[in-house]
Amino acid sequence: MDVDGPQPLATVEVLRTTLDAMSEGLVVQEESGAIVFWNPSAERILGLTGEQLSKRTSLDPRWRCVRANGTPLPGEEHPTMVTLRSGTAQAGVLMGVYRPSGDLVWINVSSRLLPRAEGKPRAVLATFRDITRERDALTELRRREALLHATIDSLPAGLFVSEHGFGRVLRFNAPLLEVLALGAIEMPLRQGRLAASELYQHLAGLVVNVELWNEFEQTCRRLGHGATIEREFRLTDGRTLRCAVRPIIDDSNTRIGLLHGIEDVTPRVRADEERHSLERRSQEVQRLESLGVLAGGIAHDFNNLLTSIIGSAELAAMSAADGSALARQMERILQASSRAAMLCQQMLSYAGSNISAVRRIHLSDTVREALANLGPTPDARVKLERQLASELPALLADPSAVVQVAQNLVRNALESFGPEGGVVQVATRVERFDASAFAQAAFAPSMPGGDYLVLEIADTGCGIEPKVLARIFDPFFSTKFTGSGLGLSAVIGIVRKHKGALFVESAVGKGTRVRVVLPVAPSPKVP
Numbered sequence: 001m002d003v004d005g006p007q008p009l010a011t012v013e014v015l016r017t018t019l020d021a022m023s024e025g026l027v028v029q030e031e032s033g034a035i036v037f038w039n040p041s042a043e044r045i046l047g048l049t050g051e052q053l054s055k056r057t058s059l060d061p062r063w064r065c066v067r068a069n070g071t072p073l074p075g076e077e078h079p080t081m082v083t084l085r086s087g088t089a090q091a092g093v094l095m096g097v098y099r100p101s102g103d104l105v106w107i108n109v110s111s112r113l114l115p116r117a118e119g120k121p122r123a124v125l126a127t128f129r130d131i132t133r134e135r136d137a138l139t140e141l142r143r144r145e146a147l148l149h150a151t152i153d154s155l156p157a158g159l160f161v162s163e164h165g166f167g168r169v170l171r172f173n174a175p176l177l178e179v180l181a182l183g184a185i186e187m188p189l190r191q192g193r194l195a196a197s198e199l200y201q202h203l204a205g206l207v208v209n210v211e212l213w214n215e216f217e218q219t220c221r222r223l224g225h226g227a228t229i230e231r232e233f234r235l236t237d238g239r240t241l242r243c244a245v246r247p248i249i250d251d252s253n254t255r256i257g258l259l260h261g262i263e264d265v266t267p268r269v270r271a272d273e274e275r276h277s278l279e280r281r282s283q284e285v286q287r288l289e290s291l292g293v294l295a296g297g298i299a300h301d302f303n304n305l306l307t308s309i310i311g312s313a314e315l316a317a318m319s320a321a322d323g324s325a326l327a328r329q330m331e332r333i334l335q336a337s338s339r340a341a342m343l344c345q346q347m348l349s350y351a352g353s354n355i356s357a358v359r360r361i362h363l364s365d366t367v368r369e370a371l372a373n374l375g376p377t378p379d380a381r382v383k384l385e386r387q388l389a390s391e392l393p394a395l396l397a398d399p400s401a402v403v404q405v406a407q408n409l410v411r412n413a414l415e416s417f418g419p420e421g422g423v424v425q426v427a428t429r430v431e432r433f434d435a436s437a438f439a440q441a442a443f444a445p446s447m448p449g450g451d452y453l454v455l456e457i458a459d460t461g462c463g464i465e466p467k468v469l470a471r472i473f474d475p476f477f478s479t480k481f482t483g484s485g486l487g488l489s490a491v492i493g494i495v496r497k498h499k500g501a502l503f504v505e506s507a508v509g510k511g512t513r514v515r516v517v518l519p520v521a522p523s524p525k526v527p
Contacts, residue, residue, distance in 0.1 A: 206235050306337055382423070404490060431451070
């Protein structure tokens with residue numbers, strides 16, 4: 001390289017040593033664009049020898065340069081050419097240069113005009129720094145950050161990070177906006193102007209138990225190192241949210257923020273509730289079946305004893321003189337035995353052992369017959385209303401058992417009124433049920449969704465207390481002084497034997513509604 005004009009030797013050597021020691025590349029291009037000076041770092045960064053650099057212009061087709069976005073960068077747009085053409089210095093221009101080996105090197109270029117002596121042509125000085133590793137590291141960092149964002153956004157839970165505990169929300173993921181209906185505070189959140197305390201205040205307006213939520217917030221504010229707190233909250237719209245908070249600790253063991261997680265766990269909660277309901281129903285079915293087996297066995301044995309007692313009492317009565325003490329005693333024995341036989345029949349109904357004459361019947365006709373044989377209502381202030389559908393699909397059942405169910409339920413409803421009286425409605429219809437609806441039944445085996453026949457008895461009587469409602473179908477349980485406690489037990493035994501379900505709804509002071517749900521008879525086979 002040449003230095004024009006006489007210079008003190010020491011000055012030239014210092015300048016040469018300084019330029020050679022620079023880690024940045026340096027080139028000087030004359031007004032034509034030809035390179036007339038360069039330092040060793042320029043050769044190293046560009047992958048060219050001094051011979052290859054000498055007199056090469058920016059317009060030389062051997063240059064292959066690209067912009068920051070990867071598109072080709074023509075020679076006339078190189079920073080040095082822009083400076084030569086406009087006289088304006090360029091600073092921090094990012095461009096890529098392909099070396100002869102094919103490697104792409106990224107450089108940060110600055111250029112400016114050099115002062116010139118009178119009569120001398122203009123020249124431009126360009127310095128550039130190899131930032132390939134920095135760019136690759138930044139690209140990798142951005143790739144990882146994009147991957148992290150994509151991963152966080154794919155999580156089912158809404159997440160956000162707040163600074164200094166409940167300070168400004170620094171970052172959040174997309175599911176947070178889906179889980180929470182933010183309304184007016186969504187825009188401040190997106191703009192980074194929302195504090196975690198404001199977000200928690202918004203949530204306090206969504207939960208059912210505000211006191212429990214406020215307690216949760218205070219606990220979060222006092223959260224220590226390494227601690228995590230989780231709670232579930234029911235919202236006013238019926239959903240359930242699981243909220244979890246843990247501190248963010250830096251390398252100096254200082255809490256610098258909080259990580260908040262909010263997940264909609266409504267499907268899981270509902271699935272758990274349904275599972276518990278199925279377990280409860282299964283246990284109830286097993287309990288009733290066990291009691292039915294026990295009651296059936298006792299009833300059969302007791303019925304055999306009654307047959308012997310009644311036969312002997314009848315023979316003794318026949319041999320006793322009319323009006324004698326023996327005749328009166330035998331009459332009392334026969335009356336008591338008759339009542340005992342009726343109890344045996346009810347126990348057998350509960351066990352489902354006396355279901356025999358199963359055939360295709362019309363539900364409304366059978367219920368109409370049951371009501372006709374029931375007799376007048378015991379109180380004129382109680383009105384019995386009928387809404388019996390005329391066109392119904394057939395029911396495969398024992399008609400006498402269906403009559404017993406209707407009469408037992410109606411009698412029970414008629415006895416629920418006080419002096420003010422009321423209304424008992426008896427209705428039949430076809431109703432469509434989802435399989436999930438049977439989870440709310442007082443008794444139901446595993447039943448698919450579909451159309452079912454329904455016998456409904458609803459009254460406006462005194463209603464049933466919850467603690468009593470749970471036991472009304474238990475055998476020998478009764479709230480009546482003279483009741484046997486087998487009337488409703490027989491109902492559930494008959495319903496169970498016919499593979500049906502039983503729904504009971506009651507409110508104290510408002511009345512009770514009982515629905516007997518029975519499967520529709522399959523279509524008869526065509527011979």
